[in-house]
Amino acid sequence: MSDFTSDFWHIYVGGLALVSIIACAILLWVSGTTKAATHADNTTGHVWDVDLKEMNNPLPKWWVYLFIITVVFALIYGALYPMFGKFQGALGWSSQGQHATEVKKAEDAIAPVYAKFTGMTPEQMVADPEARAIGERLFMNYCAQCHGSDARGSKSFPNLTDGDWLGGTGHEYIKTTIANGRTGVMPPMAAAVGSAEDVRNLAHYVLSLSGSPNDSVRATLGKEKFAACAACHGPDGKGMHAMGAPNLTDGTWLHGWGEDAIVRAVNNGFTNHMPAQSALLNEAQINVLASYVWGLSTKPGTAQ
Ligand code: HEC
Ligand code: HEC
Incomplete structure (x- = not known):
């Protein structure tokens, strides 16, 4: 029912609840039975603002009964519902149970x-x-x-x-x-491609696959580097469902297009999670x- 690994907090919380209720009952009983020292005119001798005297009258009955009801209510509630630490209560109620229902x-x-x-x-x-x-x-x-x-x-x-x-x-x-x-994972590939210049050339080759604007000299130079990508994107770059690798020839770019975007893809890879x-x-x-x-x-x- 709870995530606590030891019984300490159950006892602490349950004990605190029980002790508070008992303390309230004792306070009620003591204040109802003990008489404070008073003067002959039934005042405590405290005077404020010149003539405001503190009397020593018993608590009103309705107030005392209300107080007794709250103490009794708390005890009955604690017996029925989970209030005293680990104790489930007679009704066996739990918020998870109610949610499930x-x-x-x-x-x-x-x-x-x-x-x-x-x-x-x-x-x-x-x-x-x-x-x-x-x-x-x-x-x-x-x-x-x-x-x-x-x-x-x-x-x-x-x-x-x-x-x-x-x-x-x-x-x-x-x-x-x-x-x-699903999680789409492309590892960082720069090490397998070569220098930063190789990565840029490869980016232009990738752009050429979809007929996107590219530098054809760089694209030609980058072509052979695509071997590092073929295992997932396929030798022709048309993608492979088994690897979750997108088609690079269709002009649809999940992560943005252009030289910078592709260089970033090769250098950093992706972990894309749904x-x-x-x-x-x-x-x-x-x-x-x-x-x-x-x-x-x-x-x-x-x-x-
Ligand atoms: C927290 C964000 C998030 C929520 C919510 C989410 N998705 Fe997705 N979804 C993604 C991401 C990110 C991907 C791409 C994962 C990857 O790259 O493999 C994805 C991928 C997919 C795919 C596969 C797309 C493809 O091209 O193969 C489908 C289908 C899909 N989501 C449908 C849904 C549906 C239906 C819901 C609603 C129940 C949903 N998603 C809720 C983030 C989300
Ligand atoms: C281990 C498999 C794997 C290898 C190797 C790989 N990729 Fe990927 N690539 C992926 C996957 C999977 C995604 C999709 C990530 C996602 O789900 O968001 C992706 C996404 C991309 C994208 C983003 C496509 C888009 O639509 O925005 C580019 C660009 C890309 N790869 C280029 C390359 C290049 C260039 C290489 C070679 C250096 C390469 N990839 C090597 C698996 C791979």
Whole structure:
């Protein structure tokens, strides 16, 4: 239930709670029974502002009863709920337990909404306006902060509408990515390429692959250095899903383009991470959401 590794804090917290309640009860009892020394006129002898005298009257009854009720309430509360350190309380209540019950209740309530989609193919879901509407709402809640509300992404956050994928294709790939997240890793490659001049030449060769503006002399010089990149990006630079390495020939740049951007890529590499969503979304939700995302770059009727 708690993260404490020793019993000390349980005893400390539980003891403190119990001692405070007992101290309140004692204070109540003592102040109700002990009589303070008073003068004959029932004052304590303290006078303020010329004529303001402190009397020694008993506490009002309603106030005393209220005080007794709070002490009794605290003891009953402590017996029912986790208040005294590790003691769970007679009701066995816990905030995690309550959270789990509420999550379960919410999931039971939405299960029928999703039930009709589980039997559908991704194509059918893409064609279904209700599935698309639910998928879009899920996307706005869970994905838009990184991929943009139009799913077109931004620097280092992939565009999900262009049909250009890092690590696979189709509905299954998108489902797996949502559930488990993914990490794209390119190691720093400068040492394998050579001098700073070699890296610049290689950058121009990479730019030439997509027909981007480049210095053709440098590109020719850099061509052979691309051997260091071929293991992941493929000998022709068209990328490799198994390595998560993007196509360098299509003019789509996840991390920015130009000589500087590519030199930086080679020198520093990348570690680009998308967190797993399986703790936030259940399987049925991921299924509908994946169809929505897949539909952004796929027309209904086209094969996966
Ligand atoms: C915290 C930011 C973040 C959130 C939230 C996030 N993503 Fe991502 N996503 C990324 C990053 C970064 C990548 C690229 C990872 C890489 O380079 O391998 C990525 C990659 C992907 C890919 C693979 C793209 C490709 O080209 O292969 C898909 C599909 C995807 N996200 C879908 C989603 C969906 C659907 C959601 C909502 C549940 C979501 N993402 C939420 C940051 C995020
Ligand atoms: C070990 C595999 C690996 C090797 C070797 C490798 N890369 Fe990469 N590269 C990747 C991966 C994976 C990514 C995508 C990182 C991500 O998910 O954000 C990437 C991304 C890039 C990008 C960014 C593409 C974009 O769309 O913005 C460039 C440019 C690049 N690599 C160039 C090179 C060059 C040039 C070499 C050779 C010196 C090279 N890479 C070697 C795996 C590799």
